[in-house]
Amino acid sequence: MNTLRSVVRGHVLLPNDPGFDAARRPWNLAVDQSVMAVVEAADADDCLCRLVLAPVVR
Incomplete structure (x- = not known):
C-alpha cells in the first residue's frame, strides 16, 4: 500500500484510517464490498495508476 500512496496524488484510505468505512460504502x-484500500483520485493519472497497480497490490 505504500507504493500506492507514493504514486497517487489523491488520498489513499486504508482500513485503520479515519473515513475509510464511509469511503468504502x-x-x-x-452489497457489502470487501476492499483493501480506497483511492480518492485527484486526476485521471491517479485512476490509471490504480488500474496498473491493482494486480500488484493484492
Whole structure:
C-alpha cells in the first residue's frame, strides 16, 4: 500500500484510517464490498495508476 500512496496524488484510505468505512460504502447498500484500500483520485493519472497497480497490490 505504500507504493500506492507514493504514486497517487489523491488520498489513499486504508482500513485503520479515519473515513475509510464511509469511503468504502457502496452506492448499493445491499452489497457489502470487501476492499483493501480506497483511492480518492485527484486526476485521471491517479485512476490509471490504480488500474496498473491493482494486480500488484493484492
